[in-house]
Amino acid sequence: MKYADLHVHTIESDGTSSPAQLVKGALERGLSAIAITDHDTVGAIAEVLKEAQETTLEIIPGIELTSQQDNQEIHILGYFLDYTQQGLLDKLQLVQQNRVQRVYKIVENLKGLGIELNAQTVFDISGRGTVGRMHIARALLLDGWVGSTSEAFRKYIGDDSPAYVCGFHLSVLEAIKLISEAGGVAVLAHPYVLDNDELITEFVSYGLQGLEVYYPEHSQSQVNFYLDLAKNLGLLVTGGSDFHGSVKPNIKLGTIKIPFELVEKLRLAKRL
Ligand code: AMP
Numbered sequence: 209m210k211y212a213d214l215h216v217h218t219i220e221s222d223g224t225s226s227p228a229q230l231v232k233g234a235l236e237r238g239l240s241a242i243a244i245t246d247h248d249t250v251g252a253i254a255e256v257l258k259e260a261q262e263t264t265l266e267i268i269p270g271i272e273l274t275s276q277q278d279n280q281e282i283h284i285l286g287y288f289l290d291y292t293q294q295g296l297l298d299k300l301q302l303v304q305q306n307r308v309q310r311v312y313k314i315v316e317n318l319k320g321l322g323i324e325l326n327a328q329t330v331f332d333i334s335g336r337g338t339v340g341r342m343h344i345a346r347a348l349l350l351d352g353w354v355g356s357t358s359e360a361f362r363k364y365i366g367d368d369s370p371a372y373v374c375g376f377h378l379s380v381l382e383a384i385k386l387i388s389e390a391g392g393v394a395v396l397a398h399p400y401v402l403d404n405d406e407l408i409t410e411f412v413s414y415g416l417q418g419l420e421v422y423y424p425e426h427s428q429s430q431v432n433f434y435l436d437l438a439k440n441l442g443l444l445v446t447g448g449s450d451f452h453g454s455v456k457p458n459i460k461l462g463t464i465k466i467p468f469e470l471v472e473k474l475r476l477a478k479r480l
């Protein structure tokens with residue numbers, strides 16, 4: 209049997225693994241394919257492809273776009289997209305600028321809570337590419353405000369925590385369209401975070417083609433629920449570990465791995 213992990217982050221966003229480390233790790237864990245799905249960037253894909261060139265590992269170009277609806281953060285995965293398309297790259301640059309502004313806003317909120325964090329510390333940790341909450345969590349840990357990154361999310365910057373800022377550049381409709389226009393297949397990431405499953409029907413009317421049914425945080429009953437929903441709505445089924453490297457130590461590459469036939473269905477959907 210061949211397996212794939214379709215949700216993997218690199219150092220280009222908020223993971224801690226380099227392209228070379230990811231290719232080596234995926235091969236060691238017996239995977240046949242991984243999809244690179246960094247937050248709001250395709251900056252690592254060319255290098256991962258290059259690293260995998262002489263190996264048996266297939267690299268699926270992807271992205272995890274951050275969008276919002278009703279002040280809720282919604283992540284849309286895109287697969288098999290043309291990661292060199294200029295329209296996509298231009299839009300991502302705007303998203304990146306928006307993310308930098310968001311860091312300043314979150315730092316301001318933290319200040320209101322008595323936490324003096326320097327935004328530059330966050331930017332130094334993130335380096336090039338996408339900056340986000342994981343880098344803020346690591347900065348809070350570095351400066352001793354929290355004992356772990358998960359404490360940072362729980363107390364300060366988690367979706368329902370006091371310093372959280374949504375304010376993303378893209379609506380869900382725009383995110384799905386951006387992926388479709390780049391020739392990709394749009395899939396709703398980790399649907400369990402949605403407050404309201406009826407939104408999924410709405411997203412389908414925007415062009416959503418799949419659901420990330422297999423995900424580490426999904427219970428067996430949630431998996432069954434989303435499998436049913438995917439069937440009823442005519443959606444593709446995907447899955448992945450949301451691998452981030454050492455910042456999410458319990459999640460390994462391939463913690464969630466899906467049968468390769470689901471990858472083939474995804475590939476076919478792109479060709480339609
Ligand atoms: P952002 O794109 O800046 O909103 O950050 C989203 C990322 O933050 C996710 O991909 C995770 O890496 C991380 N994250 C969000 N919520 C949590 C949480 N409760 N615990 C740990 N990491 C989280």
Ligand code: ZN
Nearest residue numbers: 217222247342
């Ligand atoms: Zn992340």
Ligand code: FE
Nearest residue numbers: 272283397398
């Ligand atoms: Fe996500």
Ligand code: FE
Nearest residue numbers: 215217272450
């Ligand atoms: Fe992710």
